[in-house]
Amino acid sequence: MYKILSLFLILLFSFNSLALTNEEKARKLYVETNLDLNKNCSDYYTPHDTSVSTFHKIKGNYNLNILDDLFEYQKILEEFLYCFNFVKNNYLPSINEIKSKYPTTQVAYDLINQKTIWDIGFFIDEICEDLEKENKLIKIKIEQTKAEIEKENNRIINCYKTNGNKYKRKKLQGCEKGDTTYNPIGLTTSELEILIQQLKSCWIFPAGVVMEPGIFVKISAQFNQDAQVDKNSLRVVDTNISKNNIYYDAIINGAKRTFMNPECATLKVPLDKYNAWKNITINFDFEFMKM
Numbered sequence: 576m577y578k579i580l581s582l583f584l585i586l587l588f589s590f591n592s593l594a595l596t597n598e599e600k601a602r603k604l605y606v607e608t609n610l611d612l613n614k615n616c617s618d619y620y621t622p623h624d625t626s627v628s629t630f631h632k633i634k635g636n637y638n639l640n641i642l643d644d645l646f647e648y649q650k651i652l653e654e655f656l657y658c659f660n661f662v663k664n665n666y667l668p669s670i671n672e673i674k675s676k677y678p679t680t681q682v683a684y685d686l687i688n689q690k691t692i693w694d695i696g697f698f699i700d701e702i703c704e705d706l707e708k709e710n711k712l713i714k715i716k717i718e719q720t721k722a723e724i725e726k727e728n729n730r731i732i733n734c735y736k737t738n739g740n741k742y743k744r745k746k747l748q749g750c751e752k753g754d755t756t757y758n759p760i761g762l763t764t765s766e767l768e769i770l771i772q773q774l775k776s777c778w779i780f781p782a783g784v785v786m787e788p789g790i791f792v793k794i795s796a797q798f799n800q801d802a803q804v805d806k807n808s809l810r811v812v813d814t815n816i817s818k819n820n821i822y823y824d825a826i827i828n829g830a831k832r833t834f835m836n837p838e839c840a841t842l843k844v845p846l847d848k849y850n851a852w853k854n855i856t857i858n859f860d861f862e863f864m865k866m
Contacts, residue, residue: 601677605686608669614819615665616658642724643795643854645717646812652710659706663699670696761851766844773843774857777836781825790816791860794830800849802842804834812856830859 633651637644670692674683686692734750762770797808809831816823833839844852 598680601680601682615661777833777839781829784822795856
């Protein structure tokens, strides 16, 4: 009788130990899963946000009739796609693994009863499909807008003829409207080189930052007719620097500060060619920034 009781106690202790081990394994997997989610989707998705409501709010921040806004919106779209594909292909499979491998654990029980997890699992295919469709539509919209801009630019250029250093509108059909001060001539190679060298001299390497070859960040800026930057217009148009990079903010802010450097308070550009430099996008690549 004593031996049977001892065996029973050993089995009971072993079962409790196994249960505890499974609970620890389930919790470890759950923590790792959420850390991966946060790393890949921290700006767009949390386990408590099962819809693309955040995406729709962001969409409202852009004027989709403006090319720069279209480019920036498309970049956000692709980041959303990356995020929700990660949820579909990595996050949800790990959650299902916890529920199937450790069904008796408290972690699995909590997940089974978490409505948001069920919702995102049910709608994830539809969300990814909608994002793919939206991304394709925006790409088409970008190409259409670029074509319209090129067509309008060609029309305007054709409507003007040179008159010494000035430009006079031709008396042609379709040329009745337009900016009579428009200057269709862009910056010359030497003028462009002077501008680039000026901006390079205003770039200050952020202290303590480590930059890897191949990185870049494109910053767009708008200038008034006195060649002074509108600080509120500074935007990141594109970059391949991950937001998880510990130097991300330092590099991005350093690029923006280039335009606000006192040495670049006024651009060295011909003021009569305002249309050629009123909107500028500079590519701060590794070669530019390592100087």
